[in-house]
Amino acid sequence: MAKTTLDKLTVVRGTPSLVAAARATPRESKPLSDLDDQNCTRFYSTSIHLYRGHPNKQLIDPAAVVRCALAEVLVHYYPLAGRLREEAGRKLVVDCAGQGVAFVEADANITVDDLGDVRYPPFPRYKEFVYDNHVYMADSPPGLLLHEIIDQPLQFVQVTRLKCGGFVVGTRTCHCLGDAPGVAQYMKAFGEIACGAEEPSVPPVWAREIFNARQPPCPSFPHYEYREPDGDHDRLASTPAHELARVQFSFGPEAVAALRSRTAPGTAASRFDLVTACVWRSRTAALGYAPGDEVRLMIDCNARGRRLGTFGREIPAGFYGNAYAYAVARCTAKDLCGRDIGYAVGLIREAKQRITYEYMQSVADLMVLEGRPVYAWKRTFHVSDLGLAGFDDVEFGWGKAVYGAAADDALHEFPGGANFFQRRKNHRGEDETFVGIYLPEDCTARYQNEVEALTTFTKLSSMELAPVTALRARY
Numbered sequence: 001m002a003k004t005t006l007d008k009l010t011v012v013r014g015t016p017s018l019v020a021a022a023r024a025t026p027r028e029s030k031p032l033s034d035l036d037d038q039n040c041t042r043f044y045s046t047s048i049h050l051y052r053g054h055p056n057k058q059l060i061d062p063a064a065v066v067r068c069a070l071a072e073v074l075v076h077y078y079p080l081a082g083r084l085r086e087e088a089g090r091k092l093v094v095d096c097a098g099q100g101v102a103f104v105e106a107d108a109n110i111t112v113d114d115l116g117d118v119r120y121p122p123f124p125r126y127k128e129f130v131y132d133n134h135v136y137m138a139d140s141p142p143g144l145l146l147h148e149i150i151d152q153p154l155q156f157v158q159v160t161r162l163k164c165g166g167f168v169v170g171t172r173t174c175h176c177l178g179d180a181p182g183v184a185q186y187m188k189a190f191g192e193i194a195c196g197a198e199e200p201s202v203p204p205v206w207a208r209e210i211f212n213a214r215q216p217p218c219p220s221f222p223h224y225e226y227r228e229p230d231g232d233h234d235r236l237a238s239t240p241a242h243e244l245a246r247v248q249f250s251f252g253p254e255a256v257a258a259l260r261s262r263t264a265p266g267t268a269a270s271r272f273d274l275v276t277a278c279v280w281r282s283r284t285a286a287l288g289y290a291p292g293d294e295v296r297l298m299i300d301c302n303a304r305g306r307r308l309g310t311f312g313r314e315i316p317a318g319f320y321g322n323a324y325a326y327a328v329a330r331c332t333a334k335d336l337c338g339r340d341i342g343y344a345v346g347l348i349r350e351a352k353q354r355i356t357y358e359y360m361q362s363v364a365d366l367m368v369l370e371g372r373p374v375y376a377w378k379r380t381f382h383v384s385d386l387g388l389a390g391f392d393d394v395e396f397g398w399g400k401a402v403y404g405a406a407a408d409d410a411l412h413e414f415p416g417g418a419n420f421f422q423r424r425k426n427h428r429g430e431d432e433t434f435v436g437i438y439l440p441e442d443c444t445a446r447y448q449n450e451v452e453a454l455t456t457f458t459k460l461s462s463m464e465l466a467p468v469t470a471l472r473a474r475y
Contacts, residue, residue: 005114011128011160012107018100018153022071025078030094032084033211034364035322036176037092039374042149044156044172045183046130046407047391048123051398052112053165062167063105063159066396069194070101070157077186077204077320080177083151090372092176094154102153104131111164118403119424120248120434126407130170131158149174169396170407175322180406181304182320184390194396205318217365220358225326226366226373229294234378235287239440246410247444248436251275252426255455256433262454263342268349272385275421275433277344280329280381282450284336286443291334293379297348299327300384300418301355312357325360326375326382327351341454387423387433409436 074081082096156172173183189200259274280297303323304315329347392404411417422434
């Protein structure tokens with residue numbers, strides 16, 4: 001097979017350095033919340049931002065602009081320049097002493113166009129465009145690989161210049177400091193300052209105490225998200241990561257309409273509900289679970305923007321910490337695959353409605369009482385909708401990003417790792433949801449067939465009484 005340009009990609013990194021805030025910031029210790037420091041956030045999330053060159057900026061070095069803006073944004077987000085330490089009960093605290101964010105410049109021998117169609121993750125060869133120097137550990141909890149985060153930089157930034165004048169900003173950010181919407185808020189502030197703003201348009205808010213355990217801690221819900229289902233069989237969990245194959249679909253308006261046609265008239269269902277129900281059901285069928293096996297769906301539910309009357313508390317604008325909980329839908333494989341898709345939609349909506357402020361306080365209580373347990377992952381499909389997080393709105397002065405999103409669309413190397421849904425406009429300007437998942441290779445054909453069957457509907461033409469088939473999800 002002939003080599004492509006990407007096969008010949010070479011990225012040459014410079015000497016890394018630490019970038020501190022441009023001006024003096026408070027020297028203090030700031031405890032994280034009991035949602036921030038759970039085991040499942042102790043890793044670095046990765047984002048990629050790709051920009052074309054600009055004819056008016058040919059003499060301007062994007063790495064210098066980004067480095068300068070980083071120093072300025074850290075004045076406002078100074079905890080990100082600190083370091084984590086662990087106290088009794090594995091409680092994490094940020095020591096804010098202006099230690100700095102890791103930064104490196106790099107050069108690559110390709111152009112933006114050499115990367116091809118990069119509207120959706122995974123970003124091609126993304127590990128070449130991000131930098132970090134941390135190692136992995138596997139001692140706590142046993143069997144789960146976690147990034148080393150203690151006394152490490154809380155963000156790593158790499159700016160890679162391309163030979164066409166474009167560039168890539170790749171970041172790794174410690175998830176303990178912020179979830180996807182929180183990190184996107186920080187990145188947008190980063191970009192605003194690069195574009196000339198004196199301060200972020202949305203002032204950052206710490207307020208981690210709102211998600212701390214109550215005194216005394218008293219969990220008030222069963223929290224299936226931290227309890228493994230009965231039984232040991234899990235085809236996906238028993239398959240090594242290198243034997244998994246990736247399968248992707250784009251769900252456009254026609255596919256979503258086909259899914260909606262399979263629910264009862266008047267059923268309340270969002271695009272996310274319908275697509276998630278389709279993928280969960282199709283994945284379950286493909287993995288061949290026994291009819292009586294309990295299967296689960298776990299959804300990252302963001303607390304921001306929730307109505308006070310239903311959620312129970314307003315999350316302050318500008319809050320950039322972890323403000324989500326896991327909503328769990330559960331049933332038998334027989335019920336999920338044997339009933340109509342409206343059944344799965346109903347389970348999904350009920351699960352999301354259970355996430356209230358009291359529920360999140362109960363999660364914090366559980367973290368403290370049980371030593372920050374790892375979430376359950378056997379026979380569980382874990383999804384996170386990143387389509388509205390805002391990464392694609394980050395600009396550094398070179399115009400809108402060609403690509404702005406997570407580097408990959410699934411944390412498939414971690415047990416129970418999340419699958420990230422992305423939303424974009426297709427070539428016709430229509431909204432579509434992009435979903436990529438990983439399965440054992442011999443399960444992929446069954447999964448494709450299941451998705452295609454659910455996203456195709458037929459109706460009789462009044463003239464010819466012939467079936468008219470809607471465009472299904474694109475593979």
